[in-house]
Amino acid sequence: MNTKQTSKFSHSNASIMNRSTESLANPEELLVVKNLSVSFIQYAKGLKQLNLEVICDLNVSVNSGEIVAIVGSSGSGKSLLAHAILGILPTNAKVTGTIRYQGQALTTERQKVFRGREISLIPQSVNYLDPLMKVGEQVQNTIRTKDAKQLQQQVFERYHLSKEAGLLYPFQLSGGMARRVLVATAVSGGAKLIIADEPTPGLHPEVVAETLAHLKELANQGCGVMMITHDIEAAMKIADRIAVFYAGTTVEVAPIEDFKEGGEALRHPYTRALWMALPENDFKPIPGFQPTPTDLPPGCLFEPRCHLRTAECQCKKPEMQDLRGGQVRCIHAT
Amino acid sequence: MNSAKYVAGKALRMLTLLIALCIVSFILVKNSPIDPVQAYIGADMMRVSEEQREQIAENWGLDKPPVEQFISWAGAIVQGDFGTSMIYRVPVLTVIGNRFTASLALMGVAWLLSGIFGFLMGVIAGMNKGKLIDRAIKWYCLTLAATPTFWLGLILLMIFSVWLGWFPIGLGVPVGVLSENVTLSEKIYHLILPALTLSIVGVANIALHTRQKLLDVLESDYILFARANGESGLGLVWKHGVRNIMLPAVTLQFASFSELFGGSVLAEQVFSYPGLGQATVQAGLRGDVPLLLGIVLISAIFVFTGNLIGDIICSIVDPRIKEGRASV
Numbered sequence: 290m291n292t293k294q295t296s297k298f299s300h301s302n303a304s305i306m307n308r309s310t311e312s313l314a315n316p317e318e319l320l321v322v323k324n325l326s327v328s329f330i331q332y333a334k335g336l337k338q339l340n341l342e343v344i345c346d347l348n349v350s351v352n353s354g355e356i357v358a359i360v361g362s363s364g365s366g367k368s369l370l371a372h373a374i375l376g377i378l379p380t381n382a383k384v385t386g387t388i389r390y391q392g393q394a395l396t397t398e399r400q401k402v403f404r405g406r407e408i409s410l411i412p413q414s415v416n417y418l419d420p421l422m423k424v425g426e427q428v429q430n431t432i433r434t435k436d437a438k439q440l441q442q443q444v445f446e447r448y449h450l451s452k453e454a455g456l457l458y459p460f461q462l463s464g465g466m467a468r469r470v471l472v473a474t475a476v477s478g479g480a481k482l483i484i485a486d487e488p489t490p491g492l493h494p495e496v497v498a499e500t501l502a503h504l505k506e507l508a509n510q511g512c513g514v515m516m517i518t519h520d521i522e523a524a525m526k527i528a529d530r531i532a533v534f535y536a537g538t539t540v541e542v543a544p545i546e547d548f549k550e551g552g553e554a555l556r557h558p559y560t561r562a563l564w565m566a567l568p569e570n571d572f573k574p575i576p577g578f579q580p581t582p583t584d585l586p587p588g589c590l591f592e593p594r595c596h597l598r599t600a601e602c603q604c605k606k607p608e609m610q611d612l613r614g615g616q617v618r619c620i621h622a623t
Numbered sequence: 624m625n626s627a628k629y630v631a632g633k634a635l636r637m638l639t640l641l642i643a644l645c646i647v648s649f650i651l652v653k654n655s656p657i658d659p660v661q662a663y664i665g666a667d668m669m670r671v672s673e674e675q676r677e678q679i680a681e682n683w684g685l686d687k688p689p690v691e692q693f694i695s696w697a698g699a700i701v702q703g704d705f706g707t708s709m710i711y712r713v714p715v716l717t718v719i720g721n722r723f724t725a726s727l728a729l730m731g732v733a734w735l736l737s738g739i740f741g742f743l744m745g746v747i748a749g750m751n752k753g754k755l756i757d758r759a760i761k762w763y764c765l766t767l768a769a770t771p772t773f774w775l776g777l778i779l780l781m782i783f784s785v786w787l788g789w790f791p792i793g794l795g796v797p798v799g800v801l802s803e804n805v806t807l808s809e810k811i812y813h814l815i816l817p818a819l820t821l822s823i824v825g826v827a828n829i830a831l832h833t834r835q836k837l838l839d840v841l842e843s844d845y846i847l848f849a850r851a852n853g854e855s856g857l858g859l860v861w862k863h864g865v866r867n868i869m870l871p872a873v874t875l876q877f878a879s880f881s882e883l884f885g886g887s888v889l890a891e892q893v894f895s896y897p898g899l900g901q902a903t904v905q906a907g908l909r910g911d912v913p914l915l916l917g918i919v920l921i922s923a924i925f926v927f928t929g930n931l932i933g934d935i936i937c938s939i940v941d942p943r944i945k946e947g948r949a950s951v
Contacts, residue, residue: 372847372851375850375851377847377850377851401853401855404850404851404852404853405851405852405853405854406853409851409852410848410851410852412844412848412851413844414844416843416844416845417844417845417847417848418845418848419845419849419862419863419866419867420845420867420941420943421866421867421940421941421942422862422863422866430849430852430854430862431852431853431854433853458942458943460942460943461942474852478852478853
C-alpha cells in the first residue's frame with residue numbers, strides 16, 4: 290500500500306479516536322465507516338493534476354449478525370467502498386475519513402492482518418479466481434493454518450461441493466458451483482465481516498436464492514454481512530438495513546421495513562424514486578443521470594434531479610441526519 | 624480418443640504444408656536464373672562441350688516437361704533420396720545432418736539463454752513498473768529489437784575478438800587441428816560469441832511480451848481477490864503470476880524457431896560458423912539446388928515441430944486450451 294494513504298489514514302484516525310474512545314457506542318457494532326472519501330489523482334493534459342473524488346463523506350455501519358445492503362446503480366462507487374475497507378485500492382487512491390472495526394481504527398497494518406481472515410470478500414464472478422489453478426488449491430491458499438487441505442474439504446462439504454469439485458479449474462464450474470466456491474473461499478478463513486460485492490449478477494433465480502440463503506445463514510451464525518448490489522429486490526429479501534448509494538455517497542440508511550412499506554416511509558427523494566421504479570410499483574424511472582465524479586453538482590448531489598429542490602439545496606452538501614430510526618442526507622426529508 | 628484425433632490432425636497439417644512447400648519451392652527454383660547443369664560443371668566449364676552438356680541435361684531429365692520433373696523429384700524425396708549436394712559432393716542428408724548438429728548447439732544455447740533471461744527481465748520490469756529498472760530494461764529491449772543480428776555480431780567481433788582478443792575471430796573449430804583432435808572446450812570456446820549475439824537479440828521480444836502480460840495479470844480481478852485474501856508480494860506473483868504469464872512466453876519462444884533459424888543464417892555468416900545457416904547461404908549463392916531444397920524442407924519440419932511443442936506445452940499449462948481443443 291502506498292505511504293500517502295497510510296499517513297492520511299492514521300492521521301485522521303487519531304483525531305477521531307481522541308474524540309470518541311469513551312463513547313464507544315454499540316458493542317455489536319462490527320464496522321463503522323464515517324465520512325469516508327476516496328479520490329484518485331489523475332493526470333490531465335500536460336502536468337495538470339485532477340483530483341477525482343469517487344466516494345465522498347460516506348457513512349455506513351454493519352453490526353454482528355446483521356446484513357446491510359448497499360444499494361446503488363453502477364458507477365456509484367460501491368465496489369471501491371469494499372476495496373477501501375479491505376485496503377486493496379490502487380496505489381494512486383487517496384483515502385480520508387475513518388473506518389473502525391470492532392471499535393478500533395482499521396489501519397493499513399490491521400487491514401493487512403485482517404484481509405482474508407477477519408474480513409473477507411465474496412467477489413462478483415468466477416473471474417476473480419485464478420484461471421490456471423484448481424479451485425480447491427485456491428481455497429487452501431486463503432487458509433493460513435496447517436490443516437488447510439482438511440479445512441478446505443470441510444468448507445466444501447458444507448456448501449455441497451464434492452471432493453472432485455476441488456480438482457476443477459474455474460472455467461469448468463457451473464454457475465451455481467462457482468457461487469458456492471466463491472462463498473466457500475470467503476468463509477474458509479473464519480471471517481467475522483463478510484463483504485459480498487454484487488453476489489447475484491445476472492444469475493439464474495434459483496442460484497440467486499441459494500446465494501442469498503448462504504448470506505443469511507452466515508448472518509445467523511453471527512457474521513456481519515455487507516452486501517453490495519444494484520439489485521434492490523435481492524437486497525429486500527435478506528437485508529436488515531439498506532443503505533442507498535448515490536454518486537459516491539450514502540443518501541439514506543433505512544431499516545428493511547421501510548422499504549417493504551415504501552412510499553412515504555422512505556426518507557430521501559432518490560430512495561423513493563428508486564422504489565417507485567421497481568416493476569411491482571410504478572415501474573417508472575425518473576429523468577436524468579447520476580453525475581460522474583468529474584462534474585459533481587456543488588450542493589446536494591441529487592439536487593439536479595430532485596423535485597423537492599430549493600435554492601438552498603444548490604449551496605451546501607446536506608449532512609447525514611438521524612430521522613425516524615434511519616438516516617438521511619436531505620434538508621427537506623420528513 | 625481426443626489426443627489421437629489431435630495427433631492425426633497435426634500430422635495431416637504437416638503433410639499438406641510439406642506438399643505445398645515442395646510445389647512452391649520447385650516452381651521458384653525452376654524459374655530462378657540458376658542453370659543446374661552449369662552449377663554442376665562449375666569451373667570445368669571450358670572443358671565441357673555443348674553436346675556433353677546436353678547429354679547431362681537429358682540424363683537428368685531436364686528436357687522433360689516441368690510437371691514430370693516435379694513428380695520424379697518428389698518421388699525421390701518421398702523415398703528419402705534428397706539427391707547429392709553439388710558443392711560438397713556427398714548426399715544432401717549427410718550435409719544437413721553434419722551442419723544441423725553444429726547449428727543445433729548454437730541455436731539451442733542461444734534459445735535457452737534468451738528464453739530464460741528474457742522471461743526474467745520481463746518479470747523484473749513488470750514488477751517494477753515505471754521505476755528506473757523497468758525503464759532501463761524497456762530501453763534496452765527496444766534498442767535491441769531494432770538492431771540487426773549481423774551488425775551486432777560484427778560489433779561483438781570487433782570488441783571481443785579484435786580489440787580484446789578474448790574470443791576467436793570466427794570458425795567453429797581452431798585452424799590447423801585435425802577434426803578428431805578438436806576438444807569439446809575448443810568447440811564451446813568458438814560457440815560463445817555467436818551464441819551470445821543470437822541470445823542478446825532474442826531477449827527483447829520475450830522480455831517485452833512477458834512484461835506486458837505481467838502488467839495485465841497484476842491488474843486482473845483474480846490478483847485483486849488474492850490480495851483481498853491476504854496474499855501479497857513475491858508469493859502472490861509466484862503463485863498466480865508465473866503460470867499465467869508463462870503462456871505467451873512459451874508460445875513466443877517456440878514460435879521463434881523460425882527467427883532463430885533466420886538469425887543463425889546471419890550470425891553464422893558473420894562468424895564463419897560452419898552451421899546450417901552458412902550452408903544455406905552457400906547453397907543459394909552457388910546454385911546447389913538439391914541442397915537448397917533439402918534445407919528448405921528440413922527447416923520447415925524444424926519450425927513446425929517447434930510450434931507443435933509450444934502448442935503441447937501451452938495445453939499442459941492451461942487446461943482451458945485442452946478443453947477448447949476437445950470441444951472443437
